[in-house]
Amino acid sequence: MNSRFTLFLMTLVIFSLSVQTTQAQEKKKWQNRNILTEVKTIQKRFSDSISHYDYKKNADLYSKKYKGFYIEKIRNLESLYQSILDQETIIGKVDKSILFKTTNGIQVENTVVPGEIVSPNGVKSKSVDITEVENYQQLEDLKKRLTVDFPVYLIEDEEGTYRCQLNFIIDVDGKFKKVQYSGSSGTEFKIISALFLYAIGGLEKPLYYDKKPIIQLFSQPIVLRFQ
Numbered sequence: 001m002n003s004r005f006t007l008f009l010m011t012l013v014i015f016s017l018s019v020q021t022t023q024a025q026e027k028k029k030w031q032n033r034n035i036l037t038e039v040k041t042i043q044k045r046f047s048d049s050i051s052h053y054d055y056k057k058n059a060d061l062y063s064k065k066y067k068g069f070y071i072e073k074i075r076n077l078e079s080l081y082q083s084i085l086d087q088e089t090i091i092g093k094v095d096k097s098i099l100f101k102t103t104n105g106i107q108v109e110n111t112v113v114p115g116e117i118v119s120p121n122g123v124k125s126k127s128v129d130i131t132e133v134e135n136y137q138q139l140e141d142l143k144k145r146l147t148v149d150f151p152v153y154l155i156e157d158e159e160g161t162y163r164c165q166l167n168f169i170i171d172v173d174g175k176f177k178k179v180q181y182s183g184s185s186g187t188e189f190k191i192i193s194a195l196f197l198y199a200i201g202g203l204e205k206p207l208y209y210d211k212k213p214i215i216q217l218f219s220q221p222i223v224l225r226f227q
Contacts, residue, residue, distance in 0.1 A: 035199040036151055038080055039192060043156065046073040077191045084198050085178070092172035092215030099125040100216060106139045109167060109217040134208035139218070145200065146222055154192050155226070161185075162224045164193040172213035175202035183221075193222050 049069045055062040100108045108130050130136060146166075155162065164183040168176050179197050181190040206213040 035080070035084070035195050036154065039077065039154055039195055042073055042076045042080070043154065046070065074187055077188060081191050081194055088177045090169065090171060090177060090215070092213065094215060097125055098209065099127050100130045100133070101127055102130040106143050107219040109219045128209065132209065133214065135203065135205050136207070138203045138205065138207070142203070143220060146197070146220060147224070150222070150224060151192070151196055152224065155189065155224070159226050162189045162226070164190045164222045165219065166193060166197055166222065167217065167219050168197060169215060169217050170203065170207060172206055172215050173202070174204070174206035176200065
């Protein structure tokens with residue numbers, strides 16, 4: 001009787017943990033999707049606000065209101081981006097004895113992760129091609145996804161060429177963290193690019209080298225052309 005009861009309890013605990021894990025994974029996916037939903041909400045709020053004004057009736061008033069509402073939209077997008085950035089925690093530690101390099105695909109940035117101490121002069125690092133990293137193909141897939149799956153519906157002025165440079169860390173858990181954006185295109189496009197990467201969330205599996213998960217800083221340009 002006791003053995004049956006113990007088995008029942010063990011089964012119940014395992015089932016409970018399994019449900020909690022599944023729920024956590026689903027919640028994370030929802031949170032990632034919700035990032036782009038929030039971007040669309042911010043943009044709609046801007047569109048609804050400016051729709052109350054008619055450029056043909058009063059161009060000066062329209063231009064003034066447009067500028068004010070647009071500034072507010074950018075401010076809200078920056079706030080969304082910053083709120084994600086502030087919640088992140090780097091869990092990996094850079095192995096300064098290894099220097100990854102690449103010639104194509106997503107570029108490796110050999111910059112020490114914030115908080116790490118730069119190696120003293122004279123310490124030699126082993127140079128390793130990034131293609132030798134386990135699960136490297138995920139980086140190639142990510143490069144394609146950043147263009148093919150880019151949420152173009154969030155780009156309201158679909159004309160011309162949009163450029164953005166994303167620098168980001170792939171931590172030992174495979175998650176994209178500390179995403180930074182730069183480039184010649186407008187602020188809105190650059191923020192949306194960074195938020196899109198956050199919406200993807202991370203790689204399916206962490207990157208491994210020598211049977212150990214690695215943390216690395218990467219750089220990837222995003223170029224979209226609208227005609």
